[in-house]
Amino acid sequence: MRYYQLRRRGESTLAAVTESGAYDLSSVKPDLASFADLVSTAEIIDRPPDEIVTPLLDDATELSMEAVQANCTLPVDVDEVWAAGVTYQISEEARKEESNMAQMYIDVYDAERPELFFKAQGDRTVGPDDAIGVRADSNWNVPEPELGIVLYRGQPVGYTVGNDVSSREIEGENPLYLPQAKIYERCCSLGPCVSTDIADPHALEMSMTITRDEEPVYQETTNTAEMVRTCEELVSYYTRHNVLPEVAVLLTGTSLVPEEGFTLQAGDHVDIEVEDIGVLSNPVVSV
Incomplete structure (x- = not known):
């Protein structure tokens, strides 16, 4: 899975891209606003990030790849x-x-x-x-x-x-x-x-x-x-x-x-x- 950090309408969101499309994860889980949010959650519950995300895709807002590419920022807030x-x-x-x-x-x-x-x-x-x-x-x-x-x-x-x-x-x-x-x-x-x-x-x-x-x-x-x-x-x-x-x-x-x-x-x-x-x-x- 590919994860993009986006800046849309002044807000930071996290998108997941699969073979079937692009999805706004923050639309279904607002606390997932960055890749660090995702991997920290994965560590807490001891599950791979993709396993956490897959059940969310059905309810997440779909995005066009054009919107993803036009709004993507640094893919991770790196220290x-x-x-x-x-x-x-x-x-x-x-x-x-x-x-x-x-x-x-x-x-x-x-x-x-x-x-x-x-x-x-x-x-x-x-x-x-x-x-x-x-x-x-x-x-x-x-x-x-x-x-x-x-x-x-x-x-x-x-x-x-x-x-x-x-x-x-x-x-x-x-x-x-x-x-x-x-x-x-x-x-x-x-x-x-x-x-x-x-x-x-x-x-x-x-x-x-x-x-x-x-x-x-x-x-x-x-x-x-x-x-x-x-x-x-x-x-x-x-x-x-x-x-x-x-x-x-x-x-x-x-x-x-x-x-x-x-x-x-x-x-x-x-x-x-x-x-x-x-x-x-x-x-x-x-x-």
Whole structure:
């Protein structure tokens, strides 16, 4: 099942999308106004979220997918976003190219411990159709399409699409500048929904299209099967010896990297699609 957080007529509501249609869960259970409301209820009564929702669908108000897509916001009210690096070979190659210290990325790719870093908190994260930002003090900025694991109190509860927007110029100058390359205004987007019924997160087709002046300037496809780390492994390292927020998203690494020399510009548009989840679409502004 796919869950969308909506903002309609000034109110926040939660919608469920199944093969048979889209349903406003808040119309039958007003206390289910967010995905966090749903998973917290599921934890209390020790039942999967989809089992709670299925009996509600018959009485819920039906919605058009057009209404869902036009009103969807961040799919989850996230407390913090973390991300993994160098989990795909193409990412290792790209970061070697940009850096003066290439060996460290080879070592991370082959190491037992993955690279994990803090990416953003909620107020630096945007949802579908909201603008992502590129740094005005960097001449080389790129989107990074990623599968995101949604966690509630440290436990995976679903998957979403993420964009880990980054300055390759700043990180390439010195790896110690990674926080500045990664963490800034509008540096991350998530959406359009949380999918709870993905059978295998390591076998999902992923694509990214970047449009400029209504013309594609980048368009590629890959598969999460190319990831050398498992989702379980990344979650294990993120949660160990850590104080966890109630709601978090862990991005699993970038699988599509525009060629060297390409940089995002204000006015561009980025569309990232992950199989069984949907399309995360964002315009680009300078920040």
